[in-house]
Amino acid sequence: MSRRSRVEVDATLLVAKLVPEELLGTVHCLQFSPSVVSGEYSLLELDPALCERVQSGHSLVIRGDKNEHAVLCSDDKTYDLKIADTSNLLLFVPGCRTPEQLAADQETRNLIHAQISGFSNHYWELRRCRPKVKKLKKLLTENTYEGPDVERNKDSVNVTYTTEELLNQIQASEQELMDQLQVIHACKIDGYWRLLEFDYEMKLLNHIAQLVDSESWSFSKVPLNVCRKELEALEPPEMIEHCLKCYGKKFTDDAGEVCFALNEDQICRATAQMLLQNAVKFNFSEFQEVWQQSVPEGMTTRLDQLKGLALLDRSSRPETVCMLKTEDLPEDAQERFNHLFGIREKWSEVDIAPYIQDLCGEKQTIGALLTKYARSSMQNGLKVYNSRRQIS
Missing domain, CATH: 1.10.10 (Arc Repressor Mutant, subunit A)
Known part of the structure; x- marks a missing residue:
């Protein structure tokens, strides 16, 4: 196909009843490449922040099994991938420059001939969504950690997951995955993420609470090294430290000693879960009494500690409570x-x-x-x- 001349372009503008003086000075004459193939390219619309991350060398990853709707993940966010149709045909022109780029180019010709290498009538649109992390707990529940004694007697073929393996299966960004691992109290053991059996986790917490009571410590200042040393005959020190991280906030005191401030609400909530997990329904007044007796001395149970964990039925007589966890x-x-x-x-x-x-x-x-x-x-x-x- 022969290239258009400036005379032909001006004649086309005249037929279209367009005034050349009202248009940009440079004209693009487009032709389809002989090798153009429909559907060979896909377009993805990025917001300025994501576009800047890609241009600075960061990666975007598409995650999802065959039976899952694909999501796109950055380092810390997850997006739904949606196909958006457009009534205008989108053309791919390699080396195409914007009017701003052309204006800045001193050697820009008045007539530019360019080839179309591909086209599409739709593009992928990103919509921020919540990470799909429910599958995470299901995977880790396949092989929970119940302590060193039980672990030694387990079959060596039990399934375990590294961070990379979890990223390949969970539709979440790496930061969101790590946050959720912390929320469900997962622990990294020998390079693999494991979920502690709840009864074992409560056993660890009980050891710590008894030590705090026997040493007359404040729950707001529990020394890590003393805990590890005093309880090492009962449980691995790293498990004691993990439990402190799950139920407390780490800090360093004025003497440079690493300590933990235990969280009363989290401990009371875990105790409530322990009491409710084997009961279909619990008389609420009886539950409140047993619950308060079961938490470490000096801690106070409150109804708001049960939010998202237990459901109170005030319409029944007597009032009852049962376990209903948001995560389930x-x-x-x-x-x-x-x-x-x-x-x-x-x-x-x-x-x-x-x-x-x-x-x-x-x-x-x-x-x-x-x-x-x-x-x-x-x-x-x-x-x-x-x-x-x-x-x-």
Whole structure:
């Protein structure tokens, strides 16, 4: 195909009833390359921050098994990949320059001939989403750590996962994965991530609490090295330190000694889980009494420590409480609401909020979620929510 001349371009503009003086000075004459193939290229739309990260040498990774919807991950964020169609055909022109670049080029010709190497009528759009980490606990539960004695008698073929292996299976950025490993109290043992059996974790915590009591220490200052040394005959020192990290905040005192400030709410919550895990329902007043007796002396149990862990039924006589953990609920928002409304037909906002808080996006509120997935009504002067769909 012959190249267009300036005369031909001006004639085309005249036919199109366009005024050359109102257009940019440089004209691109486009031709399809003989080797152009439809579908050979894909376009991905990046926001300025992500684009800058890529240009500075950082990587973006697409994660997902064959049965999962693909997500794209940066170092610390996860994005849904959505196909967005466009009515305008998108053309790929290698070496194409923007008007700003052309204006800065002293040697820019008035007429530029360029070849189209590919085209598309859609592109990939990124939408920030929550990391899909529910699978993480399921994987690590396959081979929980119950202490050195049990470990020695285990079959050596038990499945274990390194950080890289988890990144290959979990749809989350590396930072989000590491954060979630910390949330579920996972521990790295011999280079592999393991989840401690809950009863074993409580055994470690009980050893620490008894030592604190016998030494008359403050829960706000528990010395690490003394703990490790005093309890090494009972459990591996690294397990004692891991338990302190799970239930306390590390700091260095004025004398340079590493200490931990134990978290009362986390310890009371773990104790409640220990009491509730083997009971279908618990008389609430009896539970409160046993719960307070079970926590370390000097700690106080409170109802707000049960948020997202246990569900109180005030309508039953007597009032009852049962375990319902947020982490055990479906990750998908609609499935989550279906599950919750299957458990209880009507919810107050106070009761349901702990179980949907993690579904909120960056700028989304609990109220917005309830408006989308539930109907509101008044019951005995209290606003309650029920499902928009029929729950079987």
